[in-house]
Amino acid sequence: MLPFTEKIQRTLAFHKMVKPGDHLVVAVSGGPDSVALLYALNRLQSEMVLRLTIAHLDHGTREGTSAEDAEFVRKTAARLGIPVVVERRDVPGACAKSGMSFQETARTIRLKFLESVREQVSAQKVAMAHTADDQAETVFINLLRGGGPRGLGGMRPFRGTLIRPLIDCTRKDVMEFLGKEGIEFREDSTNRDVQYLRNRIRMELLPYLEREYNPQVRQALQQTARILQWEEEHLNREAEDWFERLSREDPQKHQVILECEALKALPPALQARLVRLALERGRGNLRRVTFDHILKVLALLEPGQSGKVVSRARGLGCREGGPFPQDI
Known part of the structure; x- marks a missing residue:
C-alpha cells in the first residue's frame, strides 16, 4: 500500500492538478479529512514547490462548537507556520431566507467564501478534502435521486479552480495516517445525525450492502464513477461539436x-x-x-x-x- 502522502502526490500528478509554483488555498474544517489533507500537502510543498494558505469558514452552528473549530484551525495554522483566513457566516439565517436546505445553503456559501479567499491571496487552486468514500456516497445519493451519467459520475477530481487531492484515498487511509502520526482533529457531531441522507447512506446503507451483498461495494461505486466520468467527457465534447453546427444564438x-x-x-x-x-x-x-x-x-x-x-x-x-x- 502506498504511503498516504505518496498516494496524494500521485493523484495530484495523474490529474495534473497543480504545477510547480502554484499557490493553493486548503479548505480546512478541522475534521479528520481536511486536517489529513493539510498535513500531507504541508509535507509535499517543498518537494512540489507549492505555497499554502488555509481557509476556514465558521458556519455559526452547533451551539458555539463551530467557534471552537475555528480556534482549532487557527492554532493548527500557527503550529505549521501557514497563513490562515477565518471568517464567520450566519448559515442558519441565510438558510431561512433562501428556503433551500441547510446543506445546500452551507455548500453555496462555503464555495463562495473559498473562491473569495483564492482571489484575495492570488492563489491558483482551492484544495478540498473529499475522499473516495465521499465519492461512493455521492454516487449512491445521485442514484437514489435518479441522476444520469453526469450525476452517477460523482465528484470530478478537479473542476475549474477546485481540486480534490484525496479522491483516491479512503477514510480508512485518512484515519490510519492521523493515528500513526498522532495528529489531532475535531469531530463534527452532525456527521452522525441520521436526519441527513448522506449520513444514513454512510452509517446504515453502505455497511448493510457490504455485509449482505458485496464487501467491495464502495470500490465498485468509485470505479463506476470513474468510467462514467470518462464517457461523460467524451459525450460532452461530441455534444459541443454538434451544438456549434446546429445552433444559432441571440x-x-x-x-x-x-x-x-x-x-x-x-x-x-x-x-x-x-x-x-x-x-x-x-x-x-x-x-x-x-x-x-x-x-x-x-x-x-x-x-x-x-x-x-x-x-x-x-x-x-x-x-x-x-x-x-x-x-x-
Missing part, C-alpha cells in the same frame, strides 16, 4: 435556436445533451430544469408535433425552428 434576447430536422437525426443521448446546452446558454443556468423538461422538448420532435408548444413544463416552450424561452 444573446440579447436570451434565445437559442436549434435546427430540428438535423436534431431528429441524432441519437437520443445527443439530442438530450443539445437541448440541455440550448437551455443553459439561453437561461444562463440549469436550475430547476429536470429530465421531465428535457423529455417534453424532445417529444416535440416526434411526427405530428411540429409547431406545438409545451405549456406545463414550468414555462418551458419550444417550437420547430423557434427559440427555447429562458423563463423556467
